[in-house]
Amino acid sequence: MSWQYTTQIVPYIGVLLLAMVVSATLVVYTVVWRTDALDDSSVRAFVGLNAGCAIWSGAYTLQLLSVDLLTKRFWLGLAFVGSILVVVSLFAFAVAYSDNERWLTRRTLLAVTFVPVVGFVLHATQYRNLYEQPLETTVVDGLVVLERTLGPAAVVTVLFMYGLVVVAAGFLLKTVYDSQRVYRVQSIAVLIAILVPFVPNIVWALGLGPMGNLDLTPVAFTVSGVVFAVAIYRHHLLDIAPVARTAVVEDMHDGFLVIDETNRIRDANAAVRSMRGTDSIIGRDVTAVFPDIASLVGDDASTEQTEIVVDGEGGRRLFDVQVQRLSTADEIRLLLLRDVTKQHAVEQRYQSFIENASDLITMVDERGIIRYQSPSSATVLGFESAELEGQSAFELVHPDDRAALLEQFRSGLDAEVAVDRAEYRLRTADGEWRDVETIGSNLLEDPFVEGIVLNTRDITDRKQREREIRRSNDQLEQFADVVSHDLRNPLNVAQGYLELASDDVDSAYHDDIEHAHDRMAAIIEDVLRLAREGQPIDDTEAVDLTRAVDRAWMNVDTGEATRSVASERPIDADEERLVRLLENLFRNSVEHGSTSQSDPDDATAAAERGIDPVHVRVGTTPEGFFVEDDGPGIPVDKRERVLEYGVTTSSSGTGFGLAIVDGIAEGHGWTLRITESADGGARFEFDTEGTAETPPPNQDTTAVDEA
Template identity: 35%
Template structure:
């Protein structure tokens, strides 16, 4: 047999030690010839050989040598290279030498013979010894690696019998960390895997799954719960397979088990997070899309598709600049290149719908890392309404600024600082009218509290109004004399709260200098008092003589029946009417403040019942209710009715009809008498104007005064039947 034909081709380096140099060379030649893998080095002394052990795979040594015999040399080799194969190739054959060699740990023993066949045998012995040693070394390395692997696995390896309970034959790795039981307890049966470790609710399912895989010869993977020695529940993942014996039966099960409790929790959290994200993505009121680093949209929610008028299949694959009219590839790439994972950018854009219409949006863009690739999440919101509101706010602000700056009344704005226990009012704005009225510049007040600005009783005066407004959360009216730098003036005003989210944030004040008005009012009041005193004197001094005259006239009529006495009676009546009208005018105070809801038909009927109307008729064509002083409204009707009757035709066949009806913004009273010429209508409200014999000329003047006291306007026009119509407008209807 040619040893050189062996499958092992790795060189085998042999150190041959023999004191016979010629025999050594001969042996080297034959050994290398019969096995071309052998590389033989010769040494003639053990001293030389000991220095050359490194780098050799086998030592072949003679027994009888001058320095040391083969056994002594073997012992020295074992001290330095205990694993090195050592073959004793000697001419001295004896059982004693062989026994000593075996005791010393010789690998093989071969006796020298005559002929060359012995070198073939030696070559085989060398190859077998080296290959055996190499196999042992490989097995040791394999076992070392396996042990290292097992010791570093995040779990345990096992071999168990395929029986109910799965009794363990071998357990390695992190058994105690996983289960709380030491490996020895499981191997000894002190704790049984299928009875003490697997969760009771998972045992039957585990057995069924594993047996099904074993029956088909496939490996199995299972996830189940275990109960640790301390009573804790963990989730484990196991992979294993059945190991068959020579007869094809299942000899055992071998596998690996690891703790996946944390992974399972993370997976569940991830699933919940994914579900929430999916719900937010699909149900978000905002438009959401995801695009890749090339700007291609990879996903979009329903809102995005609906707002743009596309199907989802149409949107996927579109570029962001196909949607955003203000975007372009270079700009998108530049912005995204500056972003890092977790960055969020906000910017305004304009989206274009499928029909070509556009709308403004606000975009929030974030970078994501998906499968090792950059993607971008864009959340967009239609801000059309917000832009319109902002434009409206800007317009209102401009209007506010215009009104504020150009208002004739004084205006100021206070900011509320602090809380209820320590609130301050800080000036933020004053208009020119307020500066002119008070003599205080905006520069001297803005940013200061009232106490800081004034340091006087004026601060206390204003603060009291402002605090009441703040506390009541309703407008507060005031009228006081203020000691401004411009002088002492009477200020009338209103402070109103600005409430935002239930909190008073600012106060707005409107002020007016009413000093002159108050002075005129006091003068008018004094004049009215004098006029009323005069009217009382007039009433007393004229009515008494008139009553005497009327009384004597009645006595005279009993004694004398003369037509001229009727003339005297008419004069007396005219004087009485004149006195009543003068008193009515004198006692008008010019304004009406006590307003109430008054039905026009009720006031008209009440007035008609107090006027001597003779054959005249009243027609009321109004159901209107107005805000008025009812007594003065009745008086106004009385004068209008009296005026209509006094100017009626004298022919009894032509009795007058007086109508009350509605006009835009008020009411009218008209008759079907002669009417008033157009050129005379401008004078009818003048004191003393009258077209009737014996008229005082004050009736319509009183009407004008009563209307003005209400803030109404009164005018004369032509009636429907060419009579006279008096229209009263500017009347406030009841709420």
């Protein structure tokens, strides 16, 4: 293969190669760096257009540089393919860019491609010379060029492709005319980039090209590529186009209005048209369509957001309107209308909640000065809101509580969002003192609040009940002490006389009397515990569950029973009362788990019958801890009743053991639940976190068996 180089053709070849590089660069940039934009049909057409330009320029360059006829014919055919790709992509780009993408169907693309493809086939096959006479080469100014005589098929093909270019130009001209200023410069740049190559191609078609009718169309692609590059860099060609109006503006929920210097509507999206229930608002005065907007579009109007009311088919709606100036010279303005009806309804609903709440909602600044007080202050304290706003919130606090509350308030100022709780006394308008509980949230840095929000609840009745319960508990404990003391003295006397009588008199009833005395002593002790264990517990600590189990196990006559402990974390409790709780549970398991109901007091007989000693398991759960055994369990219908005082199925029990367990749990504020263990025995679950959810009975734990 031989090539030709002449001084006349070298500059022309350089421009052709530059056009090819520019077009190929635009293709690579779009495909590699702007893949996010390839979903848009106009961007895909843009890629096809520049790819066709690159193929056309490169193939035509090689056709000129080659010498022999076959080589020139091959590159000419490839340039033909590039020209078809350019024209079809140009048509698709113009249609999509002008917001007529719905026309780009497969049928349309097939129709616009059919004639050029047939022309290419006739050119490639030279069928009956319909497209052109047999190609020959000739020498012009020392340059070997093709001598072509076009046939009727070529004329039809060229005219058809020109027609596509004219249609594409028409779409673009309409886009330039209809576009607002924000699109107009971009649209003009696109129109120039497409029409520049059209002129030299007409010169070639008329046979007026230089040096044997060279085609200068690929040379013009250099100008097109530069214009496209400027449009991409300066006017965001691949980011925003008039076609984007449908995707971004027409379908947006907010209203979109463009008005000119005479306040005439030049563009409006579907949301605005639906407000008026008509599509015929283009060209009308905006103040006639939306009277409340008149104050926003005057000469002295600002660009701040303002609310207007619009009465439409759907009822009265409230809109936030923002005016933006798009062009100082033409006074083109953009109006954005955001529907805030639901937002205002929500705001009014929450405002109604606050104004009608029984709690006090107060907002104070960093000095404690009341900036907002809910109307509930009139019913709770007897003060109207206006009386309290501007005063210090601490003026109403009881003098004995004021210092501690001030210190707590100041410490909360250092936290970003401090949520704290405090109980104190507030003075009412009548001079009385009410017990209240306040939860404070530091929202000084919140731009919508800029203060400390206090939620205060009247707990006077609750405090009164707590004091009454405390007095009742104290009285109950005193009563239990007196009763146990008064009962122990005669019981001790009876036990002493029984010992003396057993030495002098041999009677079969001595053991029964001694057993009755023991039962009375146990009952007295349990009654005293019941009076004490159910009282609220104020001081707790992290207690190692394994240590507490060991202490409790040593205090109970467990016989042959065994235990296992799976403790993954400590329990927040009063250790002494936790040990007593475990003691009662262990005693209950040993008494009811190792013996049968028919012979509960004879553990030896139970062993002889092959009943295994009970095994007790203790472990922690995400919510607390559990104690379970592998005994006969507690029937479902008796699980609530066994926690009542005096309920027992054992002749040796007092019936107070599980009641004491329930009292200790209640004193801690725990939730007790009785269920069934994996072995069918009794399982006691304690929720120490304030939730009743617990893991299944057969939770997997790692345990160590101990005798």
